Amino acid sequence: MTPTVSASGLSLRFGGTQALDDVSLRLTSGVTGLLGPNGAGKTTLLRVLATAVPADRGAFTVLGYDPATAAGRQEVRRELGYLPQTPGFHPDFTAFEFVDYVAILKELTDRGARHREVRRVLDEVDLADVRGKRIKKLSGGMRQRVALAAALVGDPGFLVLDEPTVGLDPEQRMRFRELIAHAGEGRTVLLSTHQTEDVAMLCHRVLVMAGGRIRFDGTPAELTARAAGRVWSSTERDPGAKAGWRTGTGSFRNVGSPPDGAELLEPTLEDGYLLTLDDAGAEVAAA
Amino acid sequence: MTWHVDAEDLRAYAQGELAPPALWSADTHLVACAQCREVLASVGDPVDAGWERLDAELDAPRPGLFEGLLMRLGVADHTARLLAATPVLRRSWLGAVVAVLLMSIAAAHTTAAAPSPTLFLALAPLLPLAGVALSYGPALDPTYEMAVVAPMHGFKLLMVRTVAVLAAALGLSGLATLALPGYGLGALAWLLPALALTSTGLVLTARLGPVLAPSLVGGAWVALLLAAHAYDASDTLVPFTAAGQGVAAAVAALAGGLLFLVRDRFDRFQSVRFQGDAV
Numbered sequence: 001m002t003p004t005v006s007a008s009g010l011s012l013r014f015g016g017t018q019a020l021d022d023v024s025l026r027l028t029s030g031v032t033g034l035l036g037p038n039g040a041g042k043t044t045l046l047r048v049l050a051t052a053v054p055a056d057r058g059a060f061t062v063l064g065y066d067p068a069t070a071a072g073r074q075e076v077r078r079e080l081g082y083l084p085q086t087p088g089f090h091p092d093f094t095a096f097e098f099v100d101y102v103a104i105l106k107e108l109t110d111r112g113a114r115h116r117e118v119r120r121v122l123d124e125v126d127l128a129d130v131r132g133k134r135i136k137k138l139s140g141g142m143r144q145r146v147a148l149a150a151a152l153v154g155d156p157g158f159l160v161l162d163e164p165t166v167g168l169d170p171e172q173r174m175r176f177r178e179l180i181a182h183a184g185e186g187r188t189v190l191l192s193t194h195q196t197e198d199v200a201m202l203c204h205r206v207l208v209m210a211g212g213r214i215r216f217d218g219t220p221a222e223l224t225a226r227a228a229g230r231v232w233s234s235t236e237r238d239p240g241a242k243a244g245w246r247t248g249t250g251s252f253r254n255v256g257s258p259p260d261g262a263e264l265l266e267p268t269l270e271d272g273y274l275l276t277l278d279d280a281g282a283e284v285a286a287a
Numbered sequence: 288m289t290w291h292v293d294a295e296d297l298r299a300y301a302q303g304e305l306a307p308p309a310l311w312s313a314d315t316h317l318v319a320c321a322q323c324r325e326v327l328a329s330v331g332d333p334v335d336a337g338w339e340r341l342d343a344e345l346d347a348p349r350p351g352l353f354e355g356l357l358m359r360l361g362v363a364d365h366t367a368r369l370l371a372a373t374p375v376l377r378r379s380w381l382g383a384v385v386a387v388l389l390m391s392i393a394a395a396h397t398t399a400a401a402p403s404p405t406l407f408l409a410l411a412p413l414l415p416l417a418g419v420a421l422s423y424g425p426a427l428d429p430t431y432e433m434a435v436v437a438p439m440h441g442f443k444l445l446m447v448r449t450v451a452v453l454a455a456a457l458g459l460s461g462l463a464t465l466a467l468p469g470y471g472l473g474a475l476a477w478l479l480p481a482l483a484l485t486s487t488g489l490v491l492t493a494r495l496g497p498v499l500a501p502s503l504v505g506g507a508w509v510a511l512l513l514a515a516h517a518y519d520a521s522d523t524l525v526p527f528t529a530a531g532q533g534v535a536a537a538v539a540a541l542a543g544g545l546l547f548l549v550r551d552r553f554d555r556f557q558s559v560r561f562q563g564d565a566v
Contacts, residue, residue, distance in 0.1 A: 050436045052556050070551060077438040088429025090372050094348050101372055101430070104365040105437035105444070111310075111364050132348055150433065 003028050004158050004188035005049060007060035011212075012044060012053070019044040020055065021212035027158075031184035033199035033220070034192040035273055036209035042192045043085055043162055045209065049190065050082045050160050062158050076158075078107070081151035085162040085192075087144070091136040095127055095146045098135055102150035121149040125179055141172030148179060159189040165198055177201055196270040208273060210280040220269050227267030227275050232258040242278045292316055292323045294330075301330045307358050311349070369444065370451045372430070373422050384414050384456060388463040403473050403523045409512050411460045411477035416484045416501050416508075418452035424497030425556070432556075441553035449489065457481065476527035479535035484508055486542035493552035 005027040012020040019041045036042045047053040049060065051067045059068065065075040089098055099118045108114040122131055125145040135143060144164060151159060161180065165173045173195075181202055183189060193199065199206050199220055206223055208216035216223055234252045237244040241254035255271050256278075258264065292300070292313050299305040300313050317323055350358060350367065357367040391407035423445050425431045435441055460477060467474040484504055491500035515524040525531045 047556070052432065052436050054555060070554070073554065074438050074440070077436055080436060082433060082436045084432040087433065088431065090429060093372070096348055097368070101368055102433060102437070104368055105434055105439045107438045109363070109365045111307075114365070 005060060005062050005190075007049070007058065009058035010045070010048060010055045010060060011057040012048060012055045018212045020048065020058075023058070023209075023212070023214055025207065025214060025217065027188050027190060029186065029188050030204040031180060031189040031191055031202045033203035033206040034190060034209065035194070035196065035199060035206060036192075037194075037277065040209040041212040042209055044212075046160050046162050046190065046192055050080060051076050052082075078154070079157045081153070081156035081159040083147050083151045083159075083161045083164055085166075087147035087150075089135045089143065089146070092134060094132050094134055095122060095138065095142075095149075096131040098146060099150050099153060103153045106154045108154065117153055121152045122146075124152060124182075125149045126175075139172075141168050141175065144168065144172075144176065145179065148176075148183070152183065155187075157187050159183055159187055161189065161191045163192050163194065165193060165195055173198075196268075196273055200269045206269075208276045208280075210277055213280075215280040216276045223272040223276065224267055224269045225272065227255065227271035229264060230258065230275060231255050231265045231267045231271050232262035233265050234262070238262075243274055290316075291320065292326075294326065297323065297327050298330050301327060307364055366447065369447050373448045373451050381455065381459070384418075384459050387414065388459060392463055392466045403476065403527055404467050404470055405524060405527075407463065407467065407474070408477045408480075408524075408527050409509075411463070412481035412484045412508065413505055414460065415453050415456035415481050416488050416505055418456050419449050419485055420488060420492075420497055420501035422448040422452055424492075426498060435554070435556055440550075441555075442550035445489070445553050449485070453485065473523070473527070476532060479532050479539060480508070480526055483535040483538040483542065486539050486546060490542045490545045490549065493546075493549040 003026040005025070007026075008024045010020050010023040011018070023045060034042050034045070044053070048055050049062070051073050059066070062076040063079050065079070066072040067076045090101070093101065096118055099122060100114060103114045103118055108117060119131075122128055125148050127142065127145055127149060130138060130142060135146060138146065148164065151161070164180070165176050168176060177198065180189065180191060184202070191198065191202065203220055206216070206218065206220050207214055208223070216226075232238070232254050234254055237246075237252045238254040238256075238259070240256060240259065242256035244252050244254040247253050253265065255274055296305055296309055296313060300310070305313060317327065349355070350364070351371060354367045354371040357370055358364055362370070387410055388407070391404070391410050394406045421427050428434070434444055457478070460481070464474045488501040488504040491504060494500070495503065511526060512524060515526060518525070526535065
């Protein structure tokens, strides 16, 4: 399958932080999850791929366009939908006016065509009933959907979502997952998240970042399989475990290298993620 | 109904060629007038487009006071919306500008024996500099991050907002100048320094960011005035003399040229990190 995004050797340093360290990836149609702890470099990677920040080294293309040139960058932006980590709004705008404003930034200058597009995307995120409501009067979940609608203006081929489910209650999160899944049909979506449930429910592929590097690239099932035979149950927290916590049943769930005869448990995506981060930490410590 | 939409307007409406404000009138009228809707339905093939347009316009909000005024002045509706979103073009900022100007005019009238309205001339150039600084960048534009990655070039958006701020600030300062008729053309000596400071601030913004650059330029202006005052406090300060005006014009022209050369710097984030956010 031809990749929508193809990047090689992306590196970016600011101050004393190596935010990106030789990142290479290929993204194809569907939702790809980007997991990682705070400071892993997720937001920086998204900003580089969204053409907001240039990398110090390395190169990438989006749908064949090279953003290193001004013309290429503009073509990439025409194919880009971007939902930042903390989307800002003009609070006095209504939902319609705000999306209309973003549509103008996306070069939709014909009033009639633009308004039809604004209606389409607001319908798509199920906000038809609050089009005329001021953004400052909308709930957090609705504001996030307004921002997603703005990202969907122009039917972009590459959608970048930076932690869109943060701060949403479970019902809003589930609703948002439905929207992301729908948005991922026929386009490439890169979804940065802290929530392993988001990845398990939405993504055909997952990248794990730590210390500015890609530590894992594969399917959610492959990430889960990394923890096979490395999760066990015990009545007390096992001091040899990388991580361990008391579960609702009163027993401890441990992740790491189990002792002989341990009662092994079925691993989850989160177990695989924790072990990947632990392996990355050990690699950094050894280096 | 006491009136109906003109047949030519309906035809233009159906073809998507009717411009505001006639477009708004037609939209509003068609919602309530079955007779005009029938005429619209009979104007030929493009009628579907007309209905679609009407449908889309039904829930499009009416432009606000400022936006509507701009459109009535002939500004394209999309440009008017960009201007309406300029952070400093709000009542609070405009109110502050008016207050500063009124105070400086009052000061000029209380020192009527002075050869020039120094306080007014000193403050007026800082208003557009501050206004432009407050209109662009991650600190004060809530949509900055989305705007930077949009296809519209960041420099174009910056220029749209700069023109809006300049028009507002220079317009208000111009009105204030009329309140100082005793000083003649000397009361207009703020204009070229205003353009010089604003354009220099923008050029330096490309390198130093939207906070430090205008702060440095504003500080340099104040320092220059203090130095001129220390040099000769009895007469018109040097920046407001003919020679000073010439220098200001040269600086404005030079900075304008440099600004064009560095325009691509406004097409990316002004800093890799902002708002203390995540890596």
